[in-house]
Amino acid sequence: MQETTIAILGAGAWGTALANLAAANGHKVKLWSRHGTETLEAVLQDVHIVLSAISMKGVRDVALQVQSCPLSPETIFVTATKGLEPQTTATPTQIWQAAFPNHPVVVLSGPNLSAEIQKSLPAATVVASNITTAAEKVQLIFSAPRFRVYTNPDPLGVELGGTLKNVMAIAAGVCDGLQLGTNAKAALVTRGLTEMVRIGNFLGAKTETFYGLSGLGDLLATCNSPLSRNYQVGYQMAIGQTLTNILANLPGTAEGVNTCQVLMQLAKQQNIYMPITEQVYRLLQGEVTPQQALDELMLRDIKPEFHFNLKISDDGNI
Numbered sequence: 053m054q055e056t057t058i059a060i061l062g063a064g065a066w067g068t069a070l071a072n073l074a075a076a077n078g079h080k081v082k083l084w085s086r087h088g089t090e091t092l093e094a095v096l097q098d099v100h101i102v103l104s105a106i107s108m109k110g111v112r113d114v115a116l117q118v119q120s121c122p123l124s125p126e127t128i129f130v131t132a133t134k135g136l137e138p139q140t141t142a143t144p145t146q147i148w149q150a151a152f153p154n155h156p157v158v159v160l161s162g163p164n165l166s167a168e169i170q171k172s173l174p175a176a177t178v179v180a181s182n183i184t185t186a187a188e189k190v191q192l193i194f195s196a197p198r199f200r201v202y203t204n205p206d207p208l209g210v211e212l213g214g215t216l217k218n219v220m221a222i223a224a225g226v227c228d229g230l231q232l233g234t235n236a237k238a239a240l241v242t243r244g245l246t247e248m249v250r251i252g253n254f255l256g257a258k259t260e261t262f263y264g265l266s267g268l269g270d271l272l273a274t275c276n277s278p279l280s281r282n283y284q285v286g287y288q289m290a291i292g293q294t295l296t297n298i299l300a301n302l303p304g305t306a307e308g309v310n311t312c313q314v315l316m317q318l319a320k321q322q323n324i325y326m327p328i329t330e331q332v333y334r335l336l337q338g339e340v341t342p343q344q345a346l347d348e349l350m351l352r353d354i355k356p357e358f359h360f361n362l363k364i365s366d367d368g369n370i
């Protein structure tokens with residue numbers, strides 16, 4: 053494959069892992085950090101791809117800075133951030149696309165705990181864009197014998213899968229911290245997926261995408277791994293640590309904490325039923341203890357698992 057020059061913005065855990073993957077495939081990689089010595093303009097000179105692995109809180113600011121740098125009209129943007137903007141509820145893709153309306157934007161998301169990828173353990177991910185050729189180009193750049201990259205035609209679903217599961221990973225950490233057992237965890241993750249589909253559909257994502265790598269796949273990874281920072285937040289709260297203390301000592305970003313607030317705001321405004329998210333929110337706000345959050349979930353009114361849309365014909369048959 054032809055050498056591509058890639059600027060990776062954000063030299064944290066994920067930006068560095070992605071930089072190593074692209075470099076191992078023979079591409080020229082320029083890693084930018086706000087703490088580094090190189091200017092953004094210098095890093096962006098002559099690049100074909102701009103990949104952002106910035107924490108959600110910095111995305112809009114960095115996108116604005118990139119706007120003032122000269123770029124080729126062919127430049128493809130890739131976003132690997134898993135979060136929602138508090139003020140606007142926008143996804144990172146929506147922010148990048150609004151800043152660069154004439155450029156393709158590709159979302160990259162999947163069950164990708166960076167510490168495992170740094171060790172070259174096998175993993176798979178998804179790249180998705182409204183511009184299929186752009187997603188295919190990014191697929192080629194990152195595909196490797198130990199990193200399998202799939203394309204998907206639902207960028208919003210892929211992005212929301214990775215974003216929404218962070219809230220469920222906090223809940224799963226609580227579940228393990230309270231030692232609630234395997235049945236409880238299975239119920240939590242399964243009902244968590246139902247909740248992700250409900251809000252995801254409302255926002256315009258396709259149901260099927262949530263059953264793929266970026267939804268179910270990432271739920272399985274982060275809800276079962278102590279490597280997940282979001283899981284760690286929940287686990288440590290369940291064993292009695294304060295949120296302030298946990299966040300002060302956490303290695304890197306736990307996006308689920310802010311995502312949960314944005315989701316609750318949205319759920320209240322739009323009247324969307326999100327019981328697990330609500331309990332995670334109340335726990336993070338200090339309104340309930342982990343045990344009370346569990347009781348609130350278990351003691352709700354009993355109800356059907358699904359509301360199937362049954363079609364009844366004129367003669368009354370289903």
Ligand SMILES: NC(=O)C1=CN([C@@H]2O[C@H](COP(=O)(O)OP(=O)(O)OC[C@H]3O[C@@H](n4cnc5c(N)ncnc54)[C@H](O)[C@@H]3O)[C@@H](O)[C@H]2O)C=CC1
Pocket residue numbers: 062063064065066067085086087105106107108109110111113114132133134135164165166167303304305307
């Ligand atoms: N670490 C992981 O396993 C994975 C992380 N992600 C996502 O990637 C994103 C980054 O995660 P990590 O690299 O783990 O976090 P990190 O905390 O290690 O790194 C975050 C990076 O964002 C930069 N940053 C933060 N605020 C900024 C601002 N205002 N302006 C400029 N730069 C700013 C930091 O300097 C740092 O380089 C998150 O949204 C996370 O959910 C996605 C997949 C895997």
Ligand SMILES: O=C(CO)COP(=O)(O)O
Pocket residue numbers: 134162163164165166214218221270273274279280281282283305306307
């Ligand atoms: O998104 C991730 C794995 O896919 C990383 O999870 P954490 O941000 O919880 O560490």
